[in-house]
Amino acid sequence: MTETLHIVGGGMAGAEAAWQAARMGRPVVIHEMRPRVGTFAHRTGNLAEMVCSNSLRSDDDERNAVGLLHWEMRQAGGLIMEMADRHKLPAGGALAVDRDGFSEAVTERLRAHPLVEVVDEEVAALPEAGHWIVATGPLTGSRLAESIAAETGRDSLAFFDxxxxxxxxxxxxxxxxxxxxxxxxxxxxxxxxxxxxxxxxxxxxxxxxxxxxxxxxxxxxxxxxxxxxxxxxxxxxxxxxxxxxxxxxxxxxxxxxxxxxxxxxxxxxxxxxxxxxxxxxxxxxxxxxxxxxxxxxxxxxxxxxxxxxxxxxxxxxxxNTFINSPTLLDAQMRLRSRPNVRFAGQITGVEGYVESAAMGLLAGRMAAAEMAGGALPPVPATTAMGALVHHITGGAEAKTFQPMNVNFGLFPPVEAKGGRRGRKDRYLAYTERAKADWSAWLEGMRAAA
Structure with a gap:
């Protein structure tokens, strides 16, 4: 019998994790407490509902770190980016979307997938067994938050959004x-x-x-x-x-x-x-x-x-609550004290819709690979995806850990071609290196599959 991956939370990270795992052949159940349990910010029970803004920020994939992250997610067949592109609104150089059309499309695609089931229920405690991803985002339910705090033995970090x-x-x-x-x-x-x-x-x-x-x-x-x-x-x-x-x-x-x-x-x-x-x-x-x-x-x-x-x-x-990921998560985004549970999205200490979805993409692939008896190869730290996951799983200073957007400061240094020193030249060098390394990593995964 094929094991099922359970995902707590149907936001950006949970939706993307479910999509990636299902594409790798794993049955998935998304446990989403809305609309049964509402929040002050959400209006619907749709998956991937956007509440703070309708913008995924810059779409410049040559000299902008978040634009590069867009590119990497598109190359990996990301559902969030596919639906964002379909529901794009004019916004200059930014990627803004019709938030209702976007979330409705994500919900429809996932509910229609034969390997994905969406259950409207609240998960109140960390599970003891099975394969799980906690992607509850900034509005994690109070009972689950208490369970996480009890498991980690640390006070939940928090900021206000x-x-x-x-x-x-x-x-x-x-x-x-x-x-x-x-x-x-x-x-x-x-x-x-x-x-x-x-x-x-x-x-x-x-x-x-x-x-x-x-x-x-x-x-x-x-x-x-x-x-x-x-x-x-x-x-x-x-x-x-x-x-x-x-x-x-x-x-x-x-x-x-x-x-x-x-x-x-x-x-x-x-x-x-x-x-x-x-x-x-x-x-x-x-x-x-x-x-x-x-x-x-x-x-x-x-x-x-x-x-x-x-x-x-x-x-x-x-x-907005988040865990001290550098001390609590291993390189595969698993909770060290309970490795059957992974974390993804804003609760890990990444900030922003795109970053949350990106960590969902990796968590979904990591879980699916593990359930198939293997392991996802380490993501190159020279990529936007790799820079983020390395940051939250050990690269950041645990004592001062705070939520972080993707930025070139998280990447290993690179010299611009010809020794040029301008900021734009350096940023272009970052993106060119990242694209080559991300493409090679994806090709390696396809060959292994």
């Missing part, structure tokens, strides 16, 4: 705002006009910062402390770090020209990005927030063009 608000596109005043991607980036007119831009002069910007600093914020429960992930900081926290911080972050005014007043440069710009295929919803880019709902409406109405904005969803903040 925030989501950005979404507005109805027809409520934006386009006599003030305009459509343009930064530096007119994109191959088509639709891509070059993928963002809606709301300009601020210095006076409006200073007033906006003042309002952010005094706005009523969500409070934490007793005993909780806020250690934010730098890639998803609430805008109020950024403002507290300095009045100019937002102007050099999500509100930077560079690469944009206001057609309503071409000669006047904005002091700061708020950007909104399409959030669905119809273009009826817009996500306020980089505006994750912990402000209370009433404060959000008051402060965001100060943004030129959003004075009468209608919100489809306001921002929010939630606790």
């Amino acid at each position: 925030a989501i950005a608000p979404i507005v109805h596109a027809d409520s934006v005043d386009m006599s003030v705002a305009w459509r343009q991607s930064r530096y007119d980036k994109g191959e088509t007119e639709e891509e070059r006009t993928a963002y809606v831009n709301c300009p601020m002069d210095r006076e409006r910007y200073e007033a906006f910062i003042d309002a952010l600093l005094v706005a009523e914020k969500a409070e934490f429960h007793e005993g909780e402390t806020a250690g934010y992930f730098d890639g998803c900081l609430p805008i109020e926290v950024m403002a507290e770090r300095g009045r100019e911080t937002l102007r050099f972050g999500p509100m930077k005014p560079v690469g944009l020209t206001n057609p309503h007043d071409p000669q006047r440069k904005a002091y700061a710009v708020v950007q909104l990005r399409r959030d669905n295929a119809l273009g009826t919803l817009l996500n306020i880019v980089g505006f994750q927030t912990k402000m209370k709902y009433g404060a959000q409406k008051a402060v965001f109405s100060m943004i030129p063009g959003l004075e009468n904005a209608v919100f489809a969803r306001l921002g929010g903040i939630h606790r």
Whole structure:
């Protein structure tokens, strides 16, 4: 009788792990607590539902680490990337998707697979036997989190993650705002006009910062402390770090020209990005927030063009837990104290949808190979996938371990061709080496199969 792989969690990592294992011939059961047990952030019971943003970030696979990760996942037949490409929205050089169409397509594909079963149930404790992958993500159920903490003997690490608000596109005043991607980036007119831009002069910007600093914020429960992930900081926290911080972050005014007043440069710009295929919803880019709902409406109405904005969803903040992977996981992503259990996704300490799905891809393949009596060859650390898995399974400093996006700082150093020293040349050298090594690794796996 063929053994079954059980996966806890049907987010990005769980969905990708199930797809990869099923493609390798292993029966898979996905245990997803939604919609039976809901969360504050999710709206549906679909697999791979996107809640924080609808963007998978840069798709540049030549000089960007996350774009390279996209490329590697595509080469490996990744379901997440296939569905993202099918449901892509114009977003300049980024890969943004229609979040509903995307998650519905992932769910349909997995439910239709003859080797995949999706069970709507909550797993409340780490299993004693069988082959399991825990891919529960940042909103791991409290009972399972307690079981993990009891098994590891360590307090769960945590930081706080925030989501950005979404507005109805027809409520934006386009006599003030305009459509343009930064530096007119994109191959088509639709891509070059993928963002809606709301300009601020210095006076409006200073007033906006003042309002952010005094706005009523969500409070934490007793005993909780806020250690934010730098890639998803609430805008109020950024403002507290300095009045100019937002102007050099999500509100930077560079690469944009206001057609309503071409000669006047904005002091700061708020950007909104399409959030669905119809273009009826817009996500306020980089505006994750912990402000209370009433404060959000008051402060965001100060943004030129959003004075009468209608919100489809306001921002929010939630606790995001992850394990100290460098001390707890082996090189095959197995829990050292209970090797029948693997971990994948954000709970391992990678940050971002793409990174989570990538670790699901590897965990699914690793589990399937082990169940077939073999082992997945080590992933080259020179690849984006390998750099991430090496980081979380021993490369990171355990005492200071925090969630990490993929970046070239995780890769072994490389010299640019001809000894050139520019950053872009080095990044190109990283991606060229990674692509060659990833292609060779995949070919080795195919030959072994």
